[in-house]
Amino acid sequence: MPRILLAEDDESMRSFLERALERVGHVVTSVADGFEALPHIANTRFDLLVTDIVMPGMDGLELARRASIEMPGIQVIFITGFAAVALNNNAPRHPNARVLSKPFHLRSLVDEIERVLAPA
Numbered sequence: 001m002p003r004i005l006l007a008e009d010d011e012s013m014r015s016f017l018e019r020a021l022e023r024v025g026h027v028v029t030s031v032a033d034g035f036e037a038l039p040h041i042a043n044t045r046f047d048l049l050v051t052d053i054v055m056p057g058m059d060g061l062e063l064a065r066r067a068s069i070e071m072p073g074i075q076v077i078f079i080t081g082f083a084a085v086a087l088n089n090n091a092p093r094h095p096n097a098r099v100l101s102k103p104f105h106l107r108s109l110v111d112e113i114e115r116v117l118a119p120a
Contacts (some may be wrong), residue, residue, distance in 0.1 A: 001024065001025060001027050001044045002025075002026050002027070002030070002036050002047045002048060002113075002117050003026070003027045003028075003044070003045065003047050003048075003100060004021060004026050004027065004028045004029070004046065004047065004048045004049075004050055004113070005028075005029050005030075005031070005037060005040055005041065005044075005046045005048070005049050005050070005051075005067070006018055006021070006028055006029065006030040006050045006051070007030075007031050007033065007034060007036075007049070007050070007051040007055065007060060007063055008030070008032070008050075008051070008052045008055075008057065008079070009034075009052060009055040009056060010052070010099060011032070013031065014030050014051070015030075017030070017050070017106075017109070018030040020084065020106050020109055020110075021050075021109075021113070022108075023080025024110055025032075026113070029044065029046070032055075033055045033056060033057050033058060034051075034055060034057060034059060034060065034062060034063035034066075035057050035058050037051075037058075037063055038058075038066065041066065041067045041071065045071060046067070046071060046074060047074070047075065047117055048075045048076070048077065048113065048116060048117060049063070049064060049067050049075070049076045049077070050076075050077045050079060050109075050113075051063050051064060051076070051077075051078060051079070052077055052078070052079055052080055053078050053079075053080040053099075054080055054081075060078055060080070061078075064076045064078070064097060075116045076095065076097040076098070076120045077096055077098045077100060077109070077112055077113065077116060078098070078099045078100070078101075079099075079100045079101075079102060079104065079109070080100075080101065080102060081101065081102040081103075082100065094116055097118060098112055100112060
């Protein structure tokens, strides 16, 4: 069963996504920010990181960078309402990351997860 690390600072969005992804068969660990995610990426193997880009403390771009160091090959999906601003400032970015702009339909996220996790 695919393991997903979900980092989202909006508590209601995080709770909604966690429940929805578990309903479709994923094992989800959810955290409120990048710093809260660090012990999880150090101690657990994840197939996918789903992270907001703009979060207090450590943003999703830095979290994706650190997750890639700990787990080479981890897939990344960024979810954000600030995609254009966050990704156009020449910040380093996970090479194969996907971006879903908020608001997005839950089906779009589930479909993207299926595409990202599909065997090559």
